[in-house]
Amino acid sequence: MSRENKLHPECQRRKLGMWFGVLFVRQGVYQGGIFRFCVHIPETFPDGGCPRVVFESKTFHPMINPHTGEMDVRSGFQEWRKNVNHVWQVVHYVRRAFYKIETKSPLNQEASELYDKNQEAFCENVRLCVKTSQEHVYDPAPVEDLHYISFEPYDNEVHGPIRDAIFKVKNSKNKLLLGISKALLDMRRTLKSECQLYTNSATDDLDAGADLDSETVTVLKRKRW
CATH class of the missing domain: 1.20.5 (Single alpha-helices involved in coiled-coils or other helix-helix interfaces)
Structure with missing residues (x-):
């Protein structure tokens, strides 16, 4: 798996309705991972359907497209109801996906098959993914945006x-x-x-x-x- 940590093109330009997020995984297979992502909220929100979630760097996960970095969150919100559903629920869904892994409708076929048939190989790819995320936690912000979440060594x-x-x-x-x-x-x-x-x-x-x-x-x- 590539060690590239380039910001996805969709996250390079600051848009109205785009939120930056960082997920710290505390336990499970992805323990220690520090994964950056962007939440893209439709311009017509809350009438524009479910927000999209795109991870900045390559994240080895059955629900994340290995080419675009987009996570399948629509499976959890097939019908977006503006008076019922909220953005925080989408973020909670993203977090939950790293603790309870689903492989029913995968966007990463390789990750899905390894998880179901070869746990050892799957965990090895995940460890590499986690290590990469840790190595780039102090990288400078790839965009000029005060809302981008940056970290500095102590x-x-x-x-x-x-x-x-x-x-x-x-x-x-x-x-x-x-x-x-x-x-x-x-x-x-x-x-x-x-x-x-x-x-x-x-x-x-x-x-x-x-x-x-x-x-x-x-x-x-x-x-x-």
């Missing part, structure tokens, strides 16, 4: 202060939440204690009332006789 001088600020805010929030939790716990204990005292007092009053009623009835009976 630089302590640049990223260190930002990292410290994030953890400082996180620690402050944790302390605040801890204080609130403690206050709520103290309040709960106080209420529980007061409720217990009230219950005991009410029980004593009921017992006293019962005794009083009993004595009163006895006295009345005696006077009547």
Whole structure:
């Protein structure tokens, strides 16, 4: 499989209704993969049918066309309903395809056949695909677009202060939440204690009332006789 990481021609020109995305695969066969893709939204959206998804570099997957990079998402949205379907559902569908692999209507016949008949060869191609995606994660943006998602290697001088600020805010929030939790716990204990005292007092009053009623009835009976 080729190691080329050139941006697909459809993603080279910024269009209205084109979103850039990056998929980080955390587990499964594609674990460790960092795959870039573009979501092409029809100009007449939401009336223009299902958005298209095109991967920037060659991605070895049964549902991705090896020549155009386009993924088959229409199988999951055969009838696009503007009041029901949303773009986030398309992105979720793309993510799911890397965890639960389908080979019913493949766009990459080779990947489909290997997955069904030769898992070892399929996994080898996937490993190469994942490795390629990792090697190009820090490549400069192939288009001049502020919306393109770019990454830089960790630089302590640049990223260190930002990292410290994030953890400082996180620690402050944790302390605040801890204080609130403690206050709520103290309040709960106080209420529980007061409720217990009230219950005991009410029980004593009921017992006293019962005794009083009993004595009163006895006295009345005696006077009547």
